[in-house]
Amino acid sequence: MRRSFLAASALLLLALLAALWQESRQSRPVSLTPVLTSQVEYCLTCHADLPEISQSHPVKTFGCVLCHGGERLALDADLAHSTMRGGNNPSDFSVVEASCGGDNCHSGAAADYRNHIQRATTSIQATYAGAIAGIRYTFGAQPDPNARLGIYAIQAPQSASGITELAAFDPAGETSPAIQAFAQDCLNCHLSAQPLAGDEYSRFTGCAACHTPLSDSPTIFSENGGSQREIHNLTTAIPYTQCNRCHNRGNYDLRTMTFQPRADQPTDRLHDYYQPIAQFVRCEWTLDCVDCHTRAEIMGNGSLYSNKKEIQYIQCRTCHGTLTELPKTKTLTDPNDLAFRLAFLNESARHVESAWNLEISDTILVTKKGEPLWNIRPLPDGTYELFVKSTGQRFTFHPVMGSSCQQKPDEQASQDCHKCHAVER
Amino acid sequence: MRPSFLHHLHPPTIPTRQARFRYTLAAGGLAVFLMLILLVTGILEMFFYIPTPDEAALSIQTLSFLVPYGGLVRNLHYWSAQLLLVVSAVHLVRVIFTGAYAAPRRFNYLLGLFLFVTAILLDFTGYILRWDEGVHWALVAGTNLVKSIPLLGNTLYGILVGGGQPGSATLIRFYGWHIFGLTLVAVILGFWHIFRLRRDGGIAVPPPALRTDQERITRFELVRREVLAMLLTGSALFILSVFAPAPLAPPIRNTATLMESARAPWFFLWVQQLLKLGSPFLWGVLVPLAVLILLTLIPYSFPKPAIGELGRWFPKSNRAAQILVAILGLAILSLIALALIPSP
């Protein structure tokens, strides 16, 4: 009996020591009480090595849970991550309103330039309405090319196009085998879709599809490619390579309803940018897509359209003008002008070496619809300067007026400029 | 040595044969020990638990992850509770299979049975206090089951839930039941049960004339054995609590949607299986009630164990009762096992 007692006492002590050991192994909780929520969270206990996602979303102000969801007090990974929105991408359109929405954030009033979610989710890149309408019209499923269906159902009550809603495209309801084949093979390039397999296609969905650019380095973390450092990143300095995760990847063959990936193996920017069949001028491969294409063109203007041509409107003349007209400009007088905010939000613009400081009474270019081209401005000597959003590089260019350009007055479209200025590879 | 208060709570001597572990399986004594652990760990948890729908699950997360040894206290409470039900069932089976419920112990048997039911209700109310998605289904289904009782159903539901549907009133009522109402009942029944045990003559044995073995152990030896059992069980509980944490799920944030798979707590899985057969009142209320009634009838309506056969396992005289309990036990265990097999 005495020996059993001794053994039992020793066993109890061992059990208590086991409890002590387990407690000591637990990582010390690292707390963060974000300014916006005032509710303490412990995500940093394991994730302290993540970089700040952007200068506009400092973790001290936002914390993690406000955007990502999750259980803020849990130190067990499974429980902590169980209620996260959208997995590792809270900007996926299925959860974007809960993650990024709010009057003061990204689903506010258009007048405050805060209606990003409404614009992005109604844009053609998101709804794929153009491709769907085109295919259905081509194969007789609808009498005209006007959009009726999108990848998901969505409404736009104030739509300028007259199309105020789209129903969801349902392949099961289509009778044409061509349209069904389209649904089978061709739905990988809208913003809610998972991309095709392969580094050249890798991207996130939702807002992050563009705003979290992944480099061309090999996949070393998750199926989306890129390193963890790159993944936790929101930026407006978007290089062309990100657009090229969907664009310039190949061609559709309508007869076989298949996608033919481009077969070339480019080794430099000149050959990588566009497909071998494309025609382009120098600035179209030197600059990034976002340096010319505007906010409304890429993200939409909140209205539903049937074809990308209804929203794309940037032309060579927007920046270069014509023989008889200089490019349109605007002088900044209102401190709340969108141009100031856009310039502020771009990391390259704020970087000390390449700082592009816009001030009141500065002049910048504008498009014919009034969209500010905040990264382009006239110089005193009659030339113009462009600031590359992704790198901060600067280029100087001349207007057409006063040059030896051979334009005809009625041939002012970009394709006419290409006739002389297209680059040979 | 002079006997202490603790020693005096025990009889001066008990028969050696019946004091052996292989006879009682130490089940009754372990039940008392586990209840003590539950009381202490429960009081400690009360320092951190917040009984409101918004804070309940979060306060448990705080306890489990941030409070030093908070997770340990919670796990001890959880495992003691589940082990208590197992040990109580073992004790019930032991009492049946040794015929230890015969007169004058029939009333004490009833006390024990109600104590068992109280322990089950304590486990269920404690389970609900988690107020997370893991218990959401059980909360909805369990309270709705009460509504299925004819005539009294809606009134009972109102008393249980405190409103039209589970909410903050429900949580505070379950909290009241768990930390006070049912605990008070358990303490009273428990003391009464142990008092009756001594008054009815201690552990059931044949009268001296029919006994073959007259050896007895002293109260000192008995207490020594109990302390040893407590040390061993305590160690096992600690080891279990260190390596097998109690379940946690995200808080219930929207009472309308159910996130996790629909699973009753393990001790009610047999009822959940029965409910697949049809009427909630029949399968969820009447059948379990019938099981309870059958068990209460055993000392009164079944062939009584012969006095000469007491003090050992599997006496011939109360075979009917043994067979009934075996069937009921196996049925319930099979239903529970069936529920645990993952569905294809």
Next chain:
Amino acid sequence: MPDLSRRDFLKLARDGLLSLSGLLGLGGLIRFLAYQTEPPTRTEFDLGPASDYPAGTHKVIPEVPAFLIHDANGFNALSLVCTHLGCTVEEKAEGFSCPCHGSCFDPQGEVARGPANKPLRSLHVETTVDGHLHLSTA
């Protein structure tokens, strides 16, 4: 070395192990009970633009609680927490008085009448880069 019987040694060992377990348990219990779930009391306060507090004026800041003075020497603040047992003192013509047990303080915070025997604490006020006043009770 005194002779220790085997029985006594085993008893000693057993008692030693149990005592050690008891001490470990006690230590764990104390750490458990001592954990604070509420965040620590706030010590830093932004009082708004300094221009809101012109020279020659004073103002009661209730959320601290403190008494802010802007005089020829600049900004100064007195804690309105009575040094006796912590009630909030009230501003009176002759200084401050405490409604709980009758302590009185002069306008500079010195004790005029007990039971308090320590003067009201002086709190640190500074002007931030963007012209706001920052008060600290630390």
